[in-house]
Amino acid sequence: MNNKPIETERLLLRELWPSDDKDMFELDSNSEVHKYLGKNPVIHIEQSQELISMFRNQYQANGIGRWATIEKETGLFIGWSGLKFITEPENNRVDYHDIGYRFMPQFWGKGYATEATKACLKYAFEEINLTEIIGAANEENNASRRVFEKCGLQFVEQFMWQDLTCDWLSISKEYWLEINK
Numbered sequence: 001m002n003n004k005p006i007e008t009e010r011l012l013l014r015e016l017w018p019s020d021d022k023d024m025f026e027l028d029s030n031s032e033v034h035k036y037l038g039k040n041p042v043i044h045i046e047q048s049q050e051l052i053s054m055f056r057n058q059y060q061a062n063g064i065g066r067w068a069t070i071e072k073e074t075g076l077f078i079g080w081s082g083l084k085f086i087t088e089p090e091n092n093r094v095d096y097h098d099i100g101y102r103f104m105p106q107f108w109g110k111g112y113a114t115e116a117t118k119a120c121l122k123y124a125f126e127e128i129n130l131t132e133i134i135g136a137a138n139e140e141n142n143a144s145r146r147v148f149e150k151c152g153l154q155f156v157e158q159f160m161w162q163d164l165t166c167d168w169l170s171i172s173k174e175y176w177l178e179i180n181k
């Protein structure tokens with residue numbers, strides 16, 4: 001990422017810092033948050049510190065990454081949203097850009113994931129000129145599927161992740177430009 005935070009109407013998207021570890025631990029130790037993520041919440045803060053470090057490596061290596069998502073009005077840490085360059089094979093694809101989000105339950109249902117994701121897509125297509133973004137979610141994760149669709153991602157197919165059936169969605173830069181004329 002460029003080091004400059006991205007602002008939307010209600011949110012600030014900025015780099016995750018090592019000092020976000022307590023907030024990230026609160027997020028990822030919550031079993032409700034992990035309901036559709038393989039039901040494997042973290043149990044030690046070191047796991048959250050490691051995740052932040054992995055996210056920060058992506059800023060250096062790929063100029064993108066999952067971003068801390070902050071509620072502007074309160075300054076509170078909501079969770080993270082943003083891009084990830086996937087280098088491990090998933091659904092027979094490798095080296096592609098994924099979009100995702102993970103927020104604390106008290107911030108759900110306010111349109112924040114949609115607002116953040118729209119800003120991330122704009123960044124991806126306009127600022128760093130990516131050509132396609134993938135979204136993937138457990139088929140039962142209706143909130144996530146809805147966010148993807150509200151942002152213009154389209155269902156492609158289902159695939160297996162571990163033992164879970166997941167939906168694979170995609171949006172091309174061409175289509176994004178078309179719906180954002």
Ligand SMILES: CC(C)(COP(=O)(O)OP(=O)(O)OC[C@H]1O[C@@H](n2cnc3c(N)ncnc32)[C@H](O)[C@@H]1OP(=O)(O)O)[C@@H](O)C(=O)NCCC(=O)NCCS
Binds near residue numbers: 107
């Ligand atoms: C997925 C998640 C980020 C959504 O965040 P959010 O800020 O609440 O999303 P938004 O408010 O922008 O949009 C949610 C949409 O899903 C809908 N929705 C929510 N729960 C739903 C459900 N159980 N069934 C169907 N639709 C649902 C909402 O009504 C809304 O759609 P609408 O605007 O048409 O009414 C949040 O639920 C979360 O952090 N979940 C835990 C982590 C996770 O599963 N991440 C996704 C992994 S792929």
